[in-house]
Each structure stands twice: as C-alpha cells, then as structure tokens.
Amino acid sequence: MTLGGNIFLTLGWGFVTILVIYCYRNLLKKSKH
Amino acid sequence: MAKVAIPLLLIFGAILVIRVLTLGTPDPRYPDQSVMNGLAFIWNPNLSRLKDFSVWLAAAGQIFFTLSIGTGTIQAYASYLRKEDDCVLTGLSTSATNEFVEVILGGSIAIPISVAFFGIATTQMIARQGSFDLGFVAMPIIFQKLPLGFLFGAMWFLLLFFAGITSSVALMSPFMAFLQDKLGITRKKGAKIIGAFLFAFGLPIIFFLNYGYMDQYDFWIGTVLLALLALCETFVFVYAFSGFKVTAASFRKKILAIMKNGMKTGWGEMNRNADIKIPRAYYYVLKFVVPLYLIVLFFGWLWQDLSSEKSIILMKGVDPNHAVFQWIARLTMIGAILGMGFLVRTVWSKKR
Numbered sequence: 001m002t003l004g005g006n007i008f009l010t011l012g013w014g015f016v017t018i019l020v021i022y023c024y025r026n027l028l029k030k031s032k033h
Numbered sequence: 034m035a036k037v038a039i040p041l042l043l044i045f046g047a048i049l050v051i052r053v054l055t056l057g058t059p060d061p062r063y064p065d066q067s068v069m070n071g072l073a074f075i076w077n078p079n080l081s082r083l084k085d086f087s088v089w090l091a092a093a094g095q096i097f098f099t100l101s102i103g104t105g106t107i108q109a110y111a112s113y114l115r116k117e118d119d120c121v122l123t124g125l126s127t128s129a130t131n132e133f134v135e136v137i138l139g140g141s142i143a144i145p146i147s148v149a150f151f152g153i154a155t156t157q158m159i160a161r162q163g164s165f166d167l168g169f170v171a172m173p174i175i176f177q178k179l180p181l182g183f184l185f186g187a188m189w190f191l192l193l194f195f196a197g198i199t200s201s202v203a204l205m206s207p208f209m210a211f212l213q214d215k216l217g218i219t220r221k222k223g224a225k226i227i228g229a230f231l232f233a234f235g236l237p238i239i240f241f242l243n244y245g246y247m248d249q250y251d252f253w254i255g256t257v258l259l260a261l262l263a264l265c266e267t268f269v270f271v272y273a274f275s276g277f278k279v280t281a282a283s284f285r286k287k288i289l290a291i292m293k294n295g296m297k298t299g300w301g302e303m304n305r306n307a308d309i310k311i312p313r314a315y316y317y318v319l320k321f322v323v324p325l326y327l328i329v330l331f332f333g334w335l336w337q338d339l340s341s342e343k344s345i346i347l348m349k350g351v352d353p354n355h356a357v358f359q360w361i362a363r364l365t366m367i368g369a370i371l372g373m374g375f376l377v378r379t380v381w382s383k384k385r
Contacts, residue, residue, distance in 0.1 A: 001069060001070075001072060001073035001076065001077060002073070002077045002078075004077060004078045005072075005073050005076040005077035005078065006076075008076045008077075008078060009072065009076040012076070012136055013136070013137055016129065016132045016133050016136055016137060017133070017137070019125070019129040019132070020129045020130060020133045022129075023122065023125050023126035023129045023130075024126065026122055026126075026308060026309070027122060027126055030119065030122065030308065
C-alpha cells in the first residue's frame, strides 16, 4: 500500500470509529436524562 | 425484525472481517494476491480519475443511496420523529453507523478477499461484469476454498439477506406512507399492493439478469436519479420549505425573498433541541454549494457521457440482443415514474 493509501485508510477508519463512539456516547447520555 | 437482524449483521460482519484480515497471502506461490493488496486496491488514491464526472456521479449516487436521502426513506422516517427529538444527533448517529458498516466492515470483506484469492485483475473483471457477480458468484467460490467455508458462507449470505430485507422495508416506507396517509389504504392492503408491485418489477430482473437488465436499474435508479432527487430535495429544503409562507408583491420579489430567507425555517427546525449545534458554515454549504455542485456534476456527466465512445446513455458498444432487454428495463422505469407522478398529481389536485 502506498503512503497515500495508508493515510486514507487510517483517516477513514479512524474518523468513522471516533464518530460512532462520539454519537453513541451522546445518545446514551441523552437516554439517561 | 430489525432488532434481531441488525445486531446479527454487525456480529457476522465483524467475524468475517477478522477472518479476512487474518488471511494474509492464501497462496504463497502468488505473493501479489494478498489481503493487504486488496485493501491497497480500495484505499490507494488514484487522483487522475478525479477528472472523470462519472466517478463523482457514482460517489454522489452511493452516498445518497446509503444515507437514504435520494429515495425519500429518511423523510418518511423523519416524519415519525417527535418535536422534542434531536434531529442532529439522530441524523449523525444514523450516518456514522451506516459508514461504519459500509466503510469498515463492508470495505474489508468482499474486495480484499477477492483480491487475495483471484488477484487484482480478475477482481476488476468480476466487478465490471455487473454488481451481482462479486457478492453472489465470486464469494461462494472463495468460501469453498476456506476451512469451515460453509460456516463463513452462511454468515455472508445471511448478512446480505438481513441487509437486503431491512433495506427493502426502508426503501418501501415512503410508498407505504403515501398509500396509507394519502389514499387511506390500510397497512395490510398496502403491503399486498407493494408486494405485487415488487413481484411484477422484480421477476424480469431475475429472468434477464444476464442481459444487463438489473444493471440498467442499478445505474439509473441507483445512481443518476438518486443524485437528481437529492438535488430536488435540496431545493425543497433550502428554498421551498419556507417559500410557501413568503408573501410578496411580485413574483420576482417573492423569488428574491425565498432566496434570502428560504433556508431559515429548515435551519431552525434542524437545530431545535439539538445538543450538537451544526457549524454555521454548513448553512452556506447547503444553500449554495450543494445545489451548485449537483447541477455542475449532473450536466458535466451528461456532456462527458454523450461525447464518449462508451456512452452509457446511448448504449454504445452494447450487444444488440442485450440492448432490447435494456430498453425494456428503461421503459419500465419510465412507466413506474410516470405512474407514481400521476398518483401524486391526483392526490394533490384532490387536496386543493
């Protein structure tokens, strides 16, 4: 894999994973209220 | 159904991803055929393709399909939200979950495993033969070569089945809502009508699969019309949403007033009760960038395709025996669109 590929893969997977965790933490917080 | 199907889909997806990523190079005689090269095939950027409008159109079609924007599904579901619900968080969670399944799980199964067993050239050839072949023809062959392949194969097809059945229900929900709310048809009767409709339109897809019948549906409905409908929806959301309320002395003044204030209603509704505020920049992105981008994209693609040797619109290079079936596919699509337009028009004129 080229450097560009590595960057895209890391950013793509990383961004999506962080977004999912962030959203579900917020949803959990909201459901507790 | 979805309460069981979606968690199972996630579990099966995760198991399959682990299986694929730990495959390495299945046949040491072909060191190029590895999972890593499969991932590289997906993720290595090829910037020269950015000049091609069809790539942008395919990307737009893909995103509008997966987020259910161009199909009306998200609008039908959104109509079930209560006033106090948080639109931003719900929307963001839906799209984040979807991207997780699609980019991380989906992107790490079919293409990497296919490259690991068949190599890049053959995978490209399989993918070019149509959207059906990779998932339904190549994958079973691959699973046969794996220890406990029958188990992974069963998981793969169950995963596809769950994804398919939940998507079908979602895709039909606007039609169902229309039958129930506008024509006063009961849910049971509505389901029968939709079932009959799908049966009639679905059978030719199976019978004429080898003639490119499904690829026509996939391309026009799954790509072009999605981007066009998304453009219409953007106009409705940005300009027409509050446009109905605008009163002005002349038509010109009304248009100017809508251009100036049109977005305010939608923006206000979006941010009501929202914990996460949408950055202001998106106000301008939605109002100007999205409509302009989609218009340029659509006309750019139209111009590029019509002047191309491999024009999809003009069916250049298609076997004449196949072309007949592909024209039938196109005509049935036009018929379905006109039929639905007629239904909407009838309901609309009754309302008035």
